[in-house]
Amino acid sequence: MIERIFDEAGLERFVREMRSAGRKIVFTNGVFDLLHPGHVRYLQAARSHGDVLIVGLNSDGSVRRNKGSGRPINPELERAEVLASLSCVDAVSIFDEDTPADIIARVQPDVLVKGADWPADQIVGRDTVEARGGVVIREPVEHGYSTSAIVERVRGA
Numbered sequence: 001m002i003e004r005i006f007d008e009a010g011l012e013r014f015v016r017e018m019r020s021a022g023r024k025i026v027f028t029n030g031v032f033d034l035l036h037p038g039h040v041r042y043l044q045a046a047r048s049h050g051d052v053l054i055v056g057l058n059s060d061g062s063v064r065r066n067k068g069s070g071r072p073i074n075p076e077l078e079r080a081e082v083l084a085s086l087s088c089v090d091a092v093s094i095f096d097e098d099t100p101a102d103i104i105a106r107v108q109p110d111v112l113v114k115g116a117d118w119p120a121d122q123i124v125g126r127d128t129v130e131a132r133g134g135v136v137i138r139e140p141v142e143h144g145y146s147t148s149a150i151v152e153r154v155r156g157a
Helices: 008-020 037-047 060-067 076-084 101-107 126-131 147-156
Strands: 025-030 052-058 091-095 111-115 135-139
Touching (some): 008 052, 008 091, 037 052, 037 111, 037 135, 126 135
Parallel strands (some): 025 052, 052 091
């Protein structure tokens, strides 16, 4: 599954190949630490909006800056490998910025998917995607699944 994990240059080549093949590119991003059924269902739903799903994965440094020093539980390369093993995921690329704005600008997806728990006006990359005629989809979130809740439950045990 390592062949589905791309650095910046590899991702740009992959996107070019997919565009030249006429594929509709879907992008989403996240931490995806302690992968659970809610994550898998979300990614499957995201993939259903196009032909190719690219997942931007927050680096370990990005996760620590956003979620605190105790996270992530699993290191970035392990999280990337798990994501890349899912049949609904075509490409994974790790980004180190605090937001996915730069990677979204590089990918220029046709569809940007985020969880419906994100207010539409706070979705990073929305302007970039809509400016080129793409769409932003707020996918319903599966309630009852939360990596943060799992971490708290385990730490409290």
